[in-house]
Amino acid sequence: MxxxxxxxxxxxxxxxxxxxxxxxxxxxxxxxxxxxxxxxxxxxxxxxxxxxxxxxxxxxxxxxxxxxxxxxxxxxxxxxxxxxxxxxxxxxxxxxxxxxxxxxxxxxxxxDLTVDRSAFDRVQQAGGFVSVNTSGNTQDANAIPIAKHDADKAFDAAACIGCGACVASCKNASAMLFVSAKVSQYALLPQGKVEATDRVMNMVKQMDEEGFGNCTNTGACEVECPKGISLENIARMNREYLFASLKG
Amino acid sequence: MSLTSSTIGRKVAMALSGLFLVVFLTQHFTINFISVFSAKTFNEISHFMGNNPLVQFVLQPILIFGVVFHFTMGFVLEIQNRKSRAVQYVKYKGSANASWVSRNMIWSGAVVLSFLGLHFYDFWFPEMNYKYIEVLPLDPARYYEEMTHKFHDFLRVGLYIISFIFLALHLNHGFASSFQSVGVNNKYSSSIKKFAIAFSVIIPVGFIFIALFHHINSL
Structure with missing residues (x-):
């Protein structure tokens, strides 16, 4: 060619x-x-x-x-x-x-074609984790029963590789699909529910501070995502954020 | 939650104000559609709506606030979104992954907003003038005739038809999208989307029918 x-x-x-x-x-x-x-x-x-x-x-x-x-x-x-x-x-x-x-x-x-995507790292650091005791007596994660449906959804969200295609494709340069995938993968699991309120509030705050745009539900992010992350995650993050806000 | 500072807060506010306007649109359409069948009933309802204190001094200000909030927030979000990509792509294939209507809500909204200016000039300002500035005597039978008189001019009817087409495009994305914005994405979403798309066609086509009906009747 x-x-x-x-x-x-x-x-x-x-x-x-x-x-x-x-x-x-x-x-x-x-x-x-x-x-x-x-x-x-x-x-x-x-x-x-x-x-x-x-x-x-x-x-x-x-x-x-x-x-x-x-x-x-x-x-x-x-x-x-x-x-x-x-x-x-x-x-x-x-x-x-x-x-x-x-x-x-x-x-x-x-x-040239290289961009600084460390904004994603800072969003992740703001709440994309589960605080666990690593002193040696951590409970085996497999000991906690999790419904298959929830485990599958969490796994689907966790498939996000943080490449930034969602931001690049969105006409508003919104990072909602990435952030919602990270929020969802924890929100769906019992281990993640304890810190759910702080997580979504802090991650969304950091996302806004980084200068990403607003989601207008065009769906471009979902189409261009190499891992097929669903818009369902954005709806879940919106719910999590609303409930977290109401809790104060 | 701050409705004005967070991206999610803003989209929720945008969605709720949009859903509120959809409810108003349904009510407006229902009353207008009655004019096709009965001038008398249309006059009675219009007289009630135009003179009931609850409608005039509570619901009407809420509606005006809802409209102003929706388009102001729309412009604020558009400006912020444009700033989020300071350097544009040389080649951006938006049609590859998103519908035209979803990418151009600001333009369909701007046409609908311009139409509101014409609509206020046609009906709302004369009504305010009649009732509160000139304080003319109550006339429960004037509404039908005032409306049909406006639709005699085909240029106006043409502008209304164009506006309703853009309203259809705006609703086509906006209605179903508001459910996603407030966090509703579940097994009912497919049905919600079908209903929203049907609504986005039926209501504007219905308004076009009403305008044409009165125009043809006035010839």
């Missing part, structure tokens, strides 16, 4: 970026998108051009590091995949592919 790539180049966080065009040839349809980017970078290094910085780590759809807004969609045109799982066979020979970093006030660009 021969392709034209329009890629966002930005030297550093303070620099003014712009789109640059690159041509790339002999790309195998079986390559992953990141492998294609590797080939491009080899080509750029050979030409004495600074390679394109992009996030990646596990390259098997687990870590959530690879970002990229490809042809107007987070992680590209495929569904339920991260960029590392996106294959070049999803494109056609001769295509022009636009590649941009995830855009949000809370996700500032570090360089």
């Amino acid at each position: 021969n392709l034209t790539l329009k890629v966002w180049r930005q030297a550093n966080a303070k620099a003014k970026g712009n789109m640059e065009n690159y041509s790339i040839a002999d790309i195998s349809p079986d390559m992953s998108f990141l492998e294609m980017m590797d080939v491009l970078n080899e080509q750029l290094i050979g030409q004495g051009i600074d390679p394109i910085a992009f996030d990646h780590d596990c390259r098997e759809g687990i870590c959530g590091m690879c970002s990229m807004f490809i042809n107007g969609e987070a992680h590209g045109p495929d569904r339920l995949v991260t960029t590392c799982q996106l294959h070049m066979r999803k494109f056609k020979d001769g295509d022009t592919i636009t590649i941009e970093p995830f855009r949000a006030l809370a996700f500032p660009v570090i360089k």
